[in-house]
Amino acid sequence: MANILVVDDEMGIRELLSEILGDEGHAIQLAENAQQARDARNAGAPDLVLLDIWMPDTDGVTLLKEWQRDGLLTMPVIMMSGHATIDTAVEATRIGALNFLEKPIALQKLLKAVQQGLTRAQEAVRAPAIAPRPMMAPQVEETSSTAGALFAAQAPASMPVRIGGLPAGEGHGFSLSFDLPLREARDAFERMYFEHHLGREGGSMTRVAEKTGLERTHLYRKLKQLGVEPGKLAKKGQ
Numbered sequence: 414m415a416n417i418l419v420v421d422d423e424m425g426i427r428e429l430l431s432e433i434l435g436d437e438g439h440a441i442q443l444a445e446n447a448q449q450a451r452d453a454r455n456a457g458a459p460d461l462v463l464l465d466i467w468m469p470d471t472d473g474v475t476l477l478k479e480w481q482r483d484g485l486l487t488m489p490v491i492m493m494s495g496h497a498t499i500d501t502a503v504e505a506t507r508i509g510a511l512n513f514l515e516k517p518i519a520l521q522k523l524l525k526a527v528q529q530g531l532t533r534a535q536e537a538v539r540a541p542a543i544a545p546r547p548m549m550a551p552q553v554e555e556t557s558s559t560a561g562a563l564f565a566a567q568a569p570a571s572m573p574v575r576i577g578g579l580p581a582g583e584g585h586g587f588s589l590s591f592d593l594p595l596r597e598a599r600d601a602f603e604r605m606y607f608e609h610h611l612g613r614e615g616g617s618m619t620r621v622a623e624k625t626g627l628e629r630t631h632l633y634r635k636l637k638q639l640g641v642e643p644g645k646l647a648k649k650g651q
Contacts, residue, residue, distance in 0.1 A: 447471035489530035517631030
């Protein structure tokens, strides 16, 4: 059993992560802002921290810098965000974050990242006290947003990208322009991605969850955020 600190300003995210990790046998501490996270860290270093980037008082990257500056970054930290760019993720890993997870977080990705973090913490404890702490290589999850940002850096700004990958015979694709701001381009791609799968699966949330690797709760939240209505797509697919 590990002591895990979850820092997120969204109550639903805190409760969901607490339930999932609690079922895995871990003891969970919850903080809804940076000040509560500071208080929890000052009371004793947890075995692992799940830290949201966008918070109203102090963002997660700033808090991570504080802990590094004050010598308090002695535990693995996994950053979380639903809106961060790849630059933000790289900056966080450069400061000392072990990993980065994009919301909504798939269950298997969450459990894998937590296990990797706890393993890293155990290795650090077993290492000789005089040994320097190895530099942690960035382990940014390649999601639709990060992959799109990397590809965008290699293509002309005005070049329209055709999103293919559809089975032969479906007779259509999607166009996405790199002239859009990154967040709008990412949202547009994700909207087309989910609409494609919902159309193919006749609006079945269970099958779409399996196809996309998302938990149903996360999938519903993501579709609502993107303004995608499964019912309308189910009718189109019939």
